[in-house]
Each structure stands twice: as C-alpha cells, then as structure tokens.
Amino acid sequence: ISFNAIDSALSSLKNCQSYINSGMDVxxxxxxxxxxxxxxxxxxxxxxxxxxxxATMDRELNHYIKAFEETINQVKREKPENLPDLENxxxxxxxxxxxxxSDLDFQRNEKYMYFKDQLKEMKKQYHGNDTIEEIDEDIAVTRSQMNFICPITQMTMKRPVRNKVCGHTYEEDAILEMIQTQKQKKKNVRCPKMGCSHVDVKGSDLVPDEALKRVIDSQKKQ
Incomplete structure (x- = not known):
C-alpha cells in the first residue's frame, strides 16, 4: 500500500496550522x-x-490530523488483505x-492563553482595576503592579519576557545569557527576582510580555 498521497495531504494540513498561528498572532x-x-x-x-x-479551528485541525495519523498507523500495523475505507x-x-x-481544551492552547493574559494586563494598565473583575481569571499568575526594571540588569526593560511558571519578567537578552552561562556550568537558574522560590528557569518557559513592553514604550513617550 502506498501512503505517499495521504502523507502529502497530511503535510498540507499541518501547513494550515501555521496560517492559524499567524492569524492568532495578528x-x-x-x-x-x-x-x-x-x-x-x-x-x-x-x-x-x-x-x-x-482556537476552535486549531483544535478541529489537530483532531483531524491525529485521526488520520492513527488510522494510517493502524492499517500499517495490521496490514489487512483488503484495504479498508481510510476516509470513513x-x-x-x-x-x-x-x-x-470541552472549553477546558482552550486552556491548553498556548496562543489563546497568551492572548487572554496579555489582554488582561493591558486592560489593567489602561483602564484601572475596575475592569479586572470582568476578565476571566483563568491565568494562575497575576501581577498586582508592573515593574519596568529588570531584576538582572537593574535597568528599564526594552524587550521584557515573562516566566510562565512564576510570572516574573526580565530583559530577554539578560535572562537568556544567564541561562546559557549556567548551562555551561551544568547548573539550574534560580529566578533572579528577589524572594522568588522558582529554582529552574528555562528558555522554553519564557514568553514575550507585549503588554508590559507597550506600557514601557508609552511611558518613554510622555
């Protein structure tokens, strides 16, 4: 059995995911x-x-891709004499x-959760605390106030990134350099924010803090 055509179709479907991701970024x-x-x-x-x-489209596409991959693997494994209707x-x-x-599925969609988090922070900064009650409290970490100073450089951040685990922010270059230096020593990186108990900062846990960057840039213009 030749699965080349199906593999090609699956590859095209996976390309669609990049379009969905781009749409979510925009x-x-x-x-x-x-x-x-x-x-x-x-x-x-x-x-x-x-x-x-x-996010709904992304979930549906992921299910469709997974369904086809499982079907192909099942047929390859069982090698039936008569090829079944793969589509069915x-x-x-x-x-x-x-x-x-379930709606809980969306909490596993990183781009959707990032959107919710950043939107909440922007509303908090630009509209005050009166709107916070209206926003879904589905992000575990919230910050009572935004800090513009990087705990590593002690300077105002230009490209802030937020740690998804502990919620603290750092200058991107500074924290990545710290991670790289400690990696060479085969040591973990403790969050440089004073008083934080998180002892294993990873590059994969860092996301751009667009809301904070906008507030910092806005302050500079004033």
Missing amino acids: ATQVALDLVESFNDEEDVNNMEKVMLEY LAQEKFLEMESKN
Whole structure:
C-alpha cells in the first residue's frame, strides 16, 4: 500500500496550522492596539471572539490530523488483505475526538492563553482595576503592579519576557545569557527576582510580555 498521497495531504494540513498561528498572532496585536487606543469595549470583545474561533479551528485541525495519523498507523500495523475505507475510519476517529470537546481544551492552547493574559494586563494598565473583575481569571499568575526594571540588569526593560511558571519578567537578552552561562556550568537558574522560590528557569518557559513592553514604550513617550 502506498501512503505517499495521504502523507502529502497530511503535510498540507499541518501547513494550515501555521496560517492559524499567524492569524492568532495578528488578532493578539490588534486587540492590544484597540485597548491601547481606548477603543470601544465591543471591538475588543469581537477580537476575543475571533481568537476563540481560531482556537476552535486549531483544535478541529489537530483532531483531524491525529485521526488520520492513527488510522494510517493502524492499517500499517495490521496490514489487512483488503484495504479498508481510510476516509470513513478516520472520520469515525475524528468524530469521537470532537464529541469529547470541552472549553477546558482552550486552556491548553498556548496562543489563546497568551492572548487572554496579555489582554488582561493591558486592560489593567489602561483602564484601572475596575475592569479586572470582568476578565476571566483563568491565568494562575497575576501581577498586582508592573515593574519596568529588570531584576538582572537593574535597568528599564526594552524587550521584557515573562516566566510562565512564576510570572516574573526580565530583559530577554539578560535572562537568556544567564541561562546559557549556567548551562555551561551544568547548573539550574534560580529566578533572579528577589524572594522568588522558582529554582529552574528555562528558555522554553519564557514568553514575550507585549503588554508590559507597550506600557514601557508609552511611558518613554510622555
């Protein structure tokens, strides 16, 4: 049995994921622009709906790819004399996965959660604490106030990154250099924020803090 055509189709589907990711990146930037420009709350809510649609598409695409991959692997493993209807088999697996869908799935979508987190921080900075109650409290780490100073360089950050584990922010180059230096010594990196108990900072746990960067840039212009 030749699976070349199917492998090619799967490859094309995986390319679609990059388009969804790009769309989510754009939607995040637009939503932050809207908050920064004090646009109507309805416009911001519409961008949240767009992000939810992207996250739903991403979940559906992942299920479709997984269903086809499982079907192909099953046929390769069992090597039946008569080739079954692969499309029907995959469709059954796909529908089974879709039947287990839950809103909790979106908490595993990093781009969607990043969007929620950054939007919350922007609203907190530009509209005060009165809007915080309206935002879903599904991010574990919240910061009561934003700190512009990097705990490593002791200077105002230019490219802040946030640690997903402990919630603290650092200058990107400074923390990556620290991680690299400690890696050469085969040692873990303790979070440089005073009083933080997190003792294993990894590069993979760092995400750009777009909301903080915008606030810092805005302060510089004043």
